[in-house]
Amino acid sequence: MRSFKEIKKHYDFTEGDEVRLSSISGVMSENVDEAMDALDSWILGTKETARFFADEGRRTRVFGAHRKWFLDLFCGKYDQQYYERLIRIGQTHVRVSVEAHYMNRAINILRSCCIDILNRSVEDPEERTRMLISVEKILDINLDIITSSYIEEELRTYSKAYRVKNALVTFSEGFSQTMNLVLVIALIGLTLGVVGLFVFDVHKLVTGNLEHGIITALGSMLILWVMIELMNTEIAHLKGGKFHISVFVGVALVTIIRETMIATLKKESPETIYYLIAAILVIGVVYWLVTRTEERNR
Numbered sequence: 001m002r003s004f005k006e007i008k009k010h011y012d013f014t015e016g017d018e019v020r021l022s023s024i025s026g027v028m029s030e031n032v033d034e035a036m037d038a039l040d041s042w043i044l045g046t047k048e049t050a051r052f053f054a055d056e057g058r059r060t061r062v063f064g065a066h067r068k069w070f071l072d073l074f075c076g077k078y079d080q081q082y083y084e085r086l087i088r089i090g091q092t093h094v095r096v097s098v099e100a101h102y103m104n105r106a107i108n109i110l111r112s113c114c115i116d117i118l119n120r121s122v123e124d125p126e127e128r129t130r131m132l133i134s135v136e137k138i139l140d141i142n143l144d145i146i147t148s149s150y151i152e153e154e155l156r157t158y159s160k161a162y163r164v165k166n167a168l169v170t171f172s173e174g175f176s177q178t179m180n181l182v183l184v185i186a187l188i189g190l191t192l193g194v195v196g197l198f199v200f201d202v203h204k205l206v207t208g209n210l211e212h213g214i215i216t217a218l219g220s221m222l223i224l225w226v227m228i229e230l231m232n233t234e235i236a237h238l239k240g241g242k243f244h245i246s247v248f249v250g251v252a253l254v255t256i257i258r259e260t261m262i263a264t265l266k267k268e269s270p271e272t273i274y275y276l277i278a279a280i281l282v283i284g285v286v287y288w289l290v291t292r293t294e295e296r297n298r
């Protein structure tokens with residue numbers, strides 16, 4: 001919150017303004033009923049503001065407070081106490097949920113009343129203009145300080161929501177990092193498993209049927225190659241790169257190709273082979289479509 005001195009300086013509110021405002025306090029006191037009638041009848045005639053005053057006791061008390069505030073505008077002494085009073089007024093309205101929009105409208109009504117009163121009461125046009133400028137300044141200063149309570153309240157609410165949002169984002173980020181770690185560990189484990197499978201197939205190649213051994217070893221090598229590709233994709237993703245779904249489709253494709261090779265060697269029934277070939281065809285088309293799209297988006 002700015003200091004009162006700073007606010008007055010920004011509005012170029014001088015001792016001259018203080019003197020001028022104090023000099024019209026008599027005129028304003030004489031016409032206070034007119035100003036308050038305009039404000040009160042607007043408040044009571046507007047559904048959204050009238051609802052605050054269903055209770056008569058409250059109406060009398062608050063309208064009395066409004067009147068006192070209006071007369072204080074022309075007191076001529078705008079010190080720290082005056083400033084603190086305005087801050088309290090802002091806080092009170094925020095607390096009872098009177099929207100800032102109605103405060104702006106209330107000042108607008110009172111501004112028009114003051115202009116009317118001065119036009120009637122001050123004959124010299126130059127003097128009247130100076131008085132009007134001083135009245136405009138004090139009304140704007142009041143509105144500025146009163147509505148700053150609304151801004152502060154909004155900031156507090158916003159920062160509360162911001163804190164919750166921030167905590168959620170931090171938690172999700174941490175969770176995502178942990179899951180990435182789990183994924184990397186799982187990929188390393190699986191790749192080691194595929195290496196084991198490859199070694200096992202090579203062993204079979206040396207000790208058993210050569211043809212069978214070569215084909216199964218080739219199949220596991222294919223899977224190992226795709227696993228490496230999968231790890232590279234994950235590393236690129238961790239470095240902030242795009243996620244390539246084609247690698248996963250590739251894994252499925254290579255696995256089915258390996259299955260088909262083994263099924264052929266095992267002399268499985270033709271239906272099984274046909275199913276596998278159909279699966280290769282379908283996944284192959286999907287793979288082609290996905291890689292094409294990824295390349296286009298690159």
Ligand code: HEM
Binds near residue numbers: 048065069
């Ligand atoms: C020029 C703008 C206004 C000024 C300067 C002003 C001033 C004040 C003051 C001095 C008080 C007493 C504060 C206190 O007891 O601490 C008050 C209370 C109140 N004002 Fe205003 N007011 C303004 C506009 C409005 C408007 C447009 C409404 C419309 C609903 C309104 C509704 C209220 C209510 C409901 C309270 C009572 C709060 C309570 O019960 O404690 N005011 N106002």
